[in-house]
Amino acid sequence: MKARTVAGVLIVAVLLFPLYWMVNASLQPSGALLRPDPAFFPAGGTLDGYRKALASQGPNLLSSVVVALGTVLVSLVVAAPASYALAQLKVRGGPALVFVLLIVQLIPGIVMANALYTVFGNLGLIDSYLGLVLADSTATIPFAVLLLRAFMISVPRELTDASRVDGAGYWRTFRSIILPVSRNALVTAGLFSFLFAWADFLFAVTLTTGRSFEPITVGIYRFVGNQSADWNGIMATAVLAAIPAAVLLVVAQRYVVAGLTSGAVKD
Amino acid sequence: MTLVAPAVTASPRAGRKPRRENRFAAWLFLLPALAYVVVFFGYPLAANVVMSTQDYTVKSFYTGEAPFVGLANYAAVFGNPLFSTAVLNTVLFTAGSLVFQFGIGLALAVFFSGRFLGSALLRSLLLLPWLLPLVVSGAIWRWMFDQDHGVLNAALRLVGFDAVPWLSSTGWALPAVILTNIWIGIPFNLVILHGGLRAIPASLYEAAALDGAGAWQRFRHLTWPLLRPVTGIVLMLGLVYTIKVFDVIMVVTGGGPANATQTLTTWSYRLSFGDFAFGQGAAVGNVLILVATLFGLLYLRSAKATLAEAAA
Numbered sequence: 001m002k003a004r005t006v007a008g009v010l011i012v013a014v015l016l017f018p019l020y021w022m023v024n025a026s027l028q029p030s031g032a033l034l035r036p037d038p039a040f041f042p043a044g045g046t047l048d049g050y051r052k053a054l055a056s057q058g059p060n061l062l063s064s065v066v067v068a069l070g071t072v073l074v075s076l077v078v079a080a081p082a083s084y085a086l087a088q089l090k091v092r093g094g095p096a097l098v099f100v101l102l103i104v105q106l107i108p109g110i111v112m113a114n115a116l117y118t119v120f121g122n123l124g125l126i127d128s129y130l131g132l133v134l135a136d137s138t139a140t141i142p143f144a145v146l147l148l149r150a151f152m153i154s155v156p157r158e159l160t161d162a163s164r165v166d167g168a169g170y171w172r173t174f175r176s177i178i179l180p181v182s183r184n185a186l187v188t189a190g191l192f193s194f195l196f197a198w199a200d201f202l203f204a205v206t207l208t209t210g211r212s213f214e215p216i217t218v219g220i221y222r223f224v225g226n227q228s229a230d231w232n233g234i235m236a237t238a239v240l241a242a243i244p245a246a247v248l249l250v251v252a253q254r255y256v257v258a259g260l261t262s263g264a265v266k267d
Numbered sequence: 268m269t270l271v272a273p274a275v276t277a278s279p280r281a282g283r284k285p286r287r288e289n290r291f292a293a294w295l296f297l298l299p300a301l302a303y304v305v306v307f308f309g310y311p312l313a314a315n316v317v318m319s320t321q322d323y324t325v326k327s328f329y330t331g332e333a334p335f336v337g338l339a340n341y342a343a344v345f346g347n348p349l350f351s352t353a354v355l356n357t358v359l360f361t362a363g364s365l366v367f368q369f370g371i372g373l374a375l376a377v378f379f380s381g382r383f384l385g386s387a388l389l390r391s392l393l394l395l396p397w398l399l400p401l402v403v404s405g406a407i408w409r410w411m412f413d414q415d416h417g418v419l420n421a422a423l424r425l426v427g428f429d430a431v432p433w434l435s436s437t438g439w440a441l442p443a444v445i446l447t448n449i450w451i452g453i454p455f456n457l458v459i460l461h462g463g464l465r466a467i468p469a470s471l472y473e474a475a476a477l478d479g480a481g482a483w484q485r486f487r488h489l490t491w492p493l494l495r496p497v498t499g500i501v502l503m504l505g506l507v508y509t510i511k512v513f514d515v516i517m518v519v520t521g522g523g524p525a526n527a528t529q530t531l532t533t534w535s536y537r538l539s540f541g542d543f544a545f546g547q548g549a550a551v552g553n554v555l556i557l558v559a560t561l562f563g564l565l566y567l568r569s570a571k572a573t574l575a576e577a578a579a
């Protein structure tokens with residue numbers, strides 16, 4: 001038994017080594033990183049990298065928070081009512097819509113980016129928060145609808161029937177029965193929408209020019225592409241951009257695993 | 268990070284006709300989603316198809332004019348020597364990523380399906396690479412691949428090998444991005460396969476152990492066949508994702524050196540946003556849609572079969 005734990009720890013250590021290496025580099029002076037032999041511990045560490053990261057990428061981090069929160073909002077507002085209709089109300093054409101949502105998830109992001117670029121160009125939505133939120137929602141809304149619908153199917157009909165008998169309309173039933181019992185599923189859908197929008201690079205790099213704002217993923221990309229020797233600044237930025245993922249894993253691990261596995265096998 | 272669609276569900280409830288006056292109210296709930304699908308999928312996709320038959324350039328944005336050129340964009344794309352490079356790279360990237368992330372994911376799933384002190388905690392820690400923004404993972408690996416200061420070459424030198432020009436040689440760049448993508452894909456395979464393993468009844472293993480089956484025999488004759496439906500789904504989903512990977516390649520190599528890591532996705536991006544040949548970019552994109560949809564439909568079929576099996 002003990003041996004297995006030790007082996008498990010070793011496996012995790014090897015697989016998570018790149019993350020350690022990121023943190024290690026983020027804490028070393030830039031000069032130390034350019035020596036032939038890398039230092040395995042950030043002895044004599046410095047927060048210089050983080051100062052540089054915040055100075056150059058601070059506004060980008062904020063932009064990404066705004067975009068991610070906006071995406072969560074739009075995704076849930078559009079997806080929750082639709083999921084209710086698809087799961088609980090017998091809407092003709094419902095199954096067809098579910099199929100369409102499954103299929104559109106297969107469209108490669110580059111195709112969406114290419115198409116949205118020309119559409120947004122005409123609408124003046126390039127370089128706008130709204131544009132990026134709407135673009136990110138193309139990935140999160142189908143996912144959220146399918147996830148929420150799968151959950152809402154299992155809400156017992158007795159609950160909604162009772163509310164109907166009490167004279168509540170669809171809207172009342174939706175608001176006071178469906179939404180409260182679906183809390184966990186809503187949190188899961190919201191978390192994944194946030195993570196997706198936070199991590200999005202493709203829409204960010206194609207639909208913004210960096211003139212009015214720049215999401216953090218594009219910030220890192222340009223930082224890396226500058227061929228700068230500033231690896232401690234780059235790695236410090238990477239650490240900051242990784243924080244939401246780490247926080248969510250610690251705080252909401254249950255939801256993350258639920259969302260991940262809901263993906264493939266079960267529903 | 269990539270999102271995964273929940274598989275098809277059969278509605279357990281049948282019959283029960285809604286009253287006529289309610290239909291309208293029910294539709295109102297669907298309306299925002301329907302509008303979204305039409306405006307943000309229907310229209311752009313149609314525009315993409317139209318664009319692929321036009322000479323659409325930067326000038327078109329100002330003049331609004333993009334002359335119809337028929338299939339000239341497709342001819343240009345298929346006739347470009349980069350097309351076969353991009354296809355070959357896409358195939359190698361996808362196959363290499365899938366084989367290793369699945370193999371390692373499966374081995375880890377079997378290992379962590381044993382109950383031992385800390386197994387759940389360690390398993391959830393392994394999710395971290397999957398939750399990270401791909402740009403972050405790409406940046407980390409690019410630093411580790413650094414020829415003079417990267418940790419990989421430092422390790423190689425330590426054991427007496429020469430430093431490898433990971434990202435600057437045309438021979439090593441593709442293996443390097445594949446390696447990065449394998450690392451990113453392991454957690455997904457691990458978690459889904461782990462779920463599949465847990466669904467296999469423990470009593471089967473007890474019976475097999477009583478019959479004197481060794482660990483390898485138990486895996487070969489129990490685990491592997493019983494896991495097959497899940498295996499199919501994991502591989503099919505992995506395929507659909509991997510074909511369209513963009514972020515990792517862009518950050519680690521940018522498609523270079525000398526197009527050594529150019530895939531259909533990055534090439535489509537370069538055509539549209541680097542060369543401003545939007546028509547050709549759209550044409551490559553449409554080829555990608557066709558491939559992804561083909562495999563996606565296969566996935567839906569296998570997912571449905573799995574659910575039907577589970578229900579039986």
